[in-house]
Amino acid sequence: GAVVSQHPSRVICKSGTSVKIECRSLDFQATTMFWYRQFPKQSLMLMATSNEGSKATYEQGVEKDKFLINHASLTLSTLTVTSAHPEDSSFYICSARDGLAGLETQYFGPGTRLLVL
Amino acid sequence: SQQGEEDPQALSIQEGENATMNCSYKTSINNLQWYRQNSGRGLVHLILIRSNEREKHSGRLRVTLDTSKKSSSLLITASRAADTASYFCATDATSGGGNKLTFGTGTQLKVEL
Numbered sequence: 001g002a003v004v005s006q007h008p009s010r011v012i013c014k015s016g017t018s019v020k021i022e023c024r025s026l027d028f029q030a031t032t033m034f035w036y037r038q039f040p041k042q043s044l045m046l047m048a049t050s051n052e053g054s055k056a057t058y059e060q061g062v063e064k065d066k067f068l069i070n071h072a073s074l075t076l077s078t079l080t081v082t083s084a085h086p087e088d089s090s091f092y093i094c095s096a097r098d099g100l101a102g103l104e105t106q107y108f109g110p111g112t113r114l115l116v117l
Numbered sequence: 118s119q120q121g122e123e124d125p126q127a128l129s130i131q132e133g134e135n136a137t138m139n140c141s142y143k144t145s146i147n148n149l150q151w152y153r154q155n156s157g158r159g160l161v162h163l164i165l166i167r168s169n170e171r172e173k174h175s176g177r178l179r180v181t182l183d184t185s186k187k188s189s190s191l192l193i194t195a196s197r198a199a200d201t202a203s204y205f206c207a208t209d210a211t212s213g214g215g216n217k218l219t220f221g222t223g224t225q226l227k228v229e230l
Binding site: 032034036042043044045046049057091093095097104106108110111113 | 147216
């Protein structure tokens with residue numbers, strides 16, 4: 001089946017620094033990618049939807065200047081957490097839709113655990 | 118906003134028993150999906166049921182969908198200790214010109230030996 005990878009799987013950074021998380025579709029072209037955030041023992045909350053070559057659409061309450069999303073190619077989307085603070089510590093999960101497989105098919109990455117000290 | 122509410126929030130059963138989880142949602146959907154997540158890990162897609170379907174089976178899983186009540190249930194039969202995980206429903210709906218998957222609050226299932 002289709003695979004989505006994320007890198008890094010875990011990252012620890014100091015408060016005030018920026019962290020970039022990569023999401024790649026490994027054997028398909030992802031016309032749309034999604035970024036979710038999950039706090040401990042909670043559900044996944046959609047942060048933003050990105051389409052290749054266009055600006056991301058952010059969910060209400062998500063700061064676009066803090067969470068920069070770049071979907072530069074059909075196989076790569078990046079999420080940059082700028083000026084990270086301890087409250088940004090979370091599990092970030094991306095997912096990708098296979099443009100040829102239909103709108104129902106969405107594949108999830110393994111997640112990136114971010115700890116901001 | 119959170120689309121789905123799941124109950125129970127937590128469920129503890131003995132191995133061999135059946136586990137039933139329920140999901141309610143608020144708006145029209147294209148399909149509803151169930152996912153499993155082991156602690157601290159990624160999501161595993163379990164099953165998808167379309168809005169025009171009422172019931173679907175996959176191995177020990179049985180999913181029902183009642184669009185008039187905007188609810189779904191996931192039944193795991195003959196549970197095993199390895200089924201211990203969090204289970205989430207997710208509704209696929211069209212919004213703002215695109216399709217979005219919105220997750221429910223989740224049920225933490227513990228299957229004891």
